[in-house]
Amino acid sequence: MSNVVALLPRPGNDASGNLTELVAFYKHNSPFKSKEGWEWGNVYWDVKGICKTQARKAAYELLLYFNRDNQLGANVKTPRTEMLPFHHSELSDVTKCHVTALQIESEKDAGSLQIWINAYRYLDNVLSKSGKRVADISAHDFRLAELEAEKQLAASTFYRIGSKLEGICKFINQKGLARQKITFLKVAKRGETHTNSDSRIDQSSIDERAKKLPSKYSLIAVATLSNADLKGDDALFQSMVEIMFATGLRLDEVVSLDKDCLYEKQIEERNVVTGKQDVFTVHEIRYKAKKGAGFRTKTVADSLVPIVKKGIETALELLSPVREVIEALGQGGYDFFPQLDSGEEVTIAEAGRLLGWSSNSNFQTYLRKRNITINRRPKNVRGKASTVAKILPAELKDATADLGRESAAGLWNTIKKTTVADKLENMLYVTQYQRHHSIKSTEPWKFTLISHTQISDYIAGRPGLGVKSVFERHDLTFEDQSIRLTSHQFRHFLSTMLELCDTVSDIEVARYFGRKYIGDNAAYDHTNKTKKVMDHADDIIASTGISKEQAKEAAILFTLVDKEEALDTIGDLTTTLITSIGLCKHDYNDSPCGKHYACLRGCAEYYRIKGSKTEIDEVLRIREQQKLHVAAAKESVEEEFHNANNWLISHQELLDGCEMALRIENDESIALGERVQVFPEGKTKCEAI
Known part of the structure; x- marks a missing residue:
């Protein structure tokens, strides 16, 4: 008997051949195949006893569904008898290989595996329209799948599906299932979805926090x-x-x-x-x-x-x-029926009466489902021959004990x-x-x-x-x-109470509630961040060494913020420069800014205050001027002047920056007077040439 351990097939240059070998490997080594009736091609797999489960759901069925998107919207289920497999049979095989690989790697919760399958469904919808094979899949297909998910899902769920699409891309690359390496990064960021502990005091935020805490x-x-x-x-x-x-x-x-x-x-x-x-x-x-x-x-x-x-x-x-x-x-x-004598047979009617059943027919149906033998015995009466249904109580007692x-x-x-x-x-x-x-x-x-x-x-x-x-x-x-x-x-309530206690650290809060990461505290923290900052405002200001005049200036310039933003603001107050188009956070004590108006060319140090008329007027003036420059540069390009294309790119960059700086005025999620980082993904462009 061979004791050689089966190894994963090594990817070759043939993407279709790689998939065939991968399917054969995972069919043979699947941890799910021990379940009775399991087939690779089934639309759903029974995974109870193989996948992790929640204690309160231990008696429930546990299934993985490999059916296509029913296009009926969120939480609208399809009966199992009406479920259809993926449109794309190759992608269905990839999905099952990926899920099996995850389970082999470490025991997973069925819900976690189902989220992976749900992410594959969006890819299935895209490939069903294009008719592509898995070998021809591209980053564009992943982007289309993500766009479809964004339209249908809430922000937090969309973030999770985006993460799974990244993981699917990585799996396809690792296993050599596509002819070309695919580069795909999700659009959604965790910070955009995680707002449980924000400090806004508008009515919608108050209502949202109220749902988490008991009144x-x-x-x-x-x-x-x-x-x-x-x-x-x-x-x-x-x-x-x-x-x-x-x-x-x-x-x-x-x-x-x-x-x-x-x-x-x-x-x-x-x-x-x-x-x-x-x-x-x-x-x-x-x-x-x-x-x-x-x-x-x-x-x-x-x-x-x-x-x-x-x-x-x-x-x-x-x-x-x-x-x-x-x-x-x-x-x-254990005797579940002490009312019945174990010795002789008893009629269905008598047993049903002793056990409190409403009718003989219901009781007989119940017994048949539990494989209890029902014997037809002749009645000992004169006249027409007839029979009566009887059972042996000992058989019923043994059968129910076995079931127990x-x-x-x-x-x-x-x-x-x-x-x-x-x-x-x-x-x-x-x-x-x-x-x-x-x-x-x-x-x-x-x-x-x-x-x-x-x-x-x-x-x-x-x-x-x-x-x-x-x-x-x-x-x-x-x-x-x-x-x-x-x-x-109750968990949200106690966690928030601990957050209000100054003597308990974040690591102690996480430890007390059995959390794996300290960062998980934020989802249960419903304290008023603004009030906590204001209660300690004197200590914060004293620690920075700024003057009363500078503190007054900060109060005028900035709206109430949470603790982290307050510290950041006050710490930068002595170096922030106020310009005609907004605020520059470059440290002028260290070096001067090396580029005039580089702020509007995607500088990460550039901030604007929504509603500031002087800033709006100046940015509008620059924008109109740039429109003329761009038009002139385009004419130069058409006439093929030397280096005209570089001038066009430079003027267009500044024009686009003006548009971005003005766009915050139409964003209803930003309050008037709020300080906004215009280019959060930008680069610092204050360095001199």
Whole structure:
């Protein structure tokens, strides 16, 4: 038997041949082929148990869809039976190769892989119109795909698709699937989409921040419910709300907690005053961070410990019957039908009556789906011969016990990497299918975790479908308006509270919330940046050494800005030059500007203030003058004067710069009086020749 490891085929000069070899390689080595019924050419692949999944979605189907764009708009789905493959069969093969390569490289979330497929769909739309083969694909095709995505998607999603198109371009180049190397860079920049923590005080920005944070009255309502005598499912879901409120954990992190997640820990620290070692006790909660930050612990403030304890104790009590069933199944078996005697056969009618079924036909359908043998036995009555349907209770009990063991093993295999628990019965929020449904009956041998829909219905409801939230059911309103919450608002609230505390660093905030990067704090920071700067304005100004007159000048020239821009502005105040066409940030203490009016030739140091009449008039004067120069230069070019073409290029550059400098006046996103960098992508042109 050969022990040689299969290596990726080396790209040659034949692009089509490279694709054929690549498809053959990934077909043979695909991690998805272990699934029953998997075929390379299928429109969708079942990837459950292979791709990562969220704990709360562990019982859901997990599929990758390789269907073409249905052209029905955002969030409009096509039934699986009506899905069509990509228009371009070669591109479909490239897509499947790329997705397989990503999964082989490291285990991925199905949603992450689906975004790659979605990016390929835009390329598929472009190639379906041009009829090109993958070997003939060019940067222009990528640009057209990006333009189509920009028209259809929100800014943040468009940025992600642009990044994926860059990755697709790199994959095609690496594997030699195109005849020529393709150079493509996305248009969207992350800074244009990331505005969660901006400091604007216009009404739309205020409304946007309000969506992220819970209102004062919603917090009061949550506290009211926490002190109410809730029963059943309301008490269970309230326990999750209490844990999220007190810890800032994500819903997936709460769902995957283990029974012993809260514990006491002794900490020893040296007292800097007495020089002695002080020992004190804190409470910590352990969990598995959702977004790649690994296994984590966080200290729970003493004032919040009773809230967390109450939530955990409620969940332990209400879901203990489920854990007992799972434990019994693991130790041998469990009788899901103690009402039935295991000995002799029993009629369907009698079994249905004992088990509370509404009709014999429904009960028989239910039994057939679970492969329970239904025997037709003759009735012991006079007259016409007839039969009666009977089942053997022992068979029903054994079959459901097997189903229970299979369900528990399958669920644990899916979620064991997302939890600190060592086995399924030690998870805090493991439950049974439809146990919390108001109408449908529970399937006690099918296990799952509390879902996002259940907690969302509890705190937000679904007004369009008549599902009332807990606040509506308990008449908790504010000014006759219903209170609605999302599970993530508590995390935003606690993170913002920490940002307001001057003694907690950014790295400590990120660590406390289980974030992988410090920069992720910005998405949860809804503090008023302007107010924070103004509160420390005296300290900022004192640190720069500028005079009171210069500080007054800065207040007149510049509108309120965030902390970083304020520091940047004040730091540059002593060197900024005010010109007739705007502001030049070149450091004149270091050297003079080497080019007169180079500002308008794409200089990155050039700033304008929107609405400044003197600046507008001067730039307009230069523009009109340049129009005459450009016209004259074009005539010289036509008459073939020596070096006339260089003069035309020079005058046209200055004319284009004037147009750019005036364009901000028509940009509604820029407020009057706002200072704008005219050429953010430009170069510094202040150096002397």
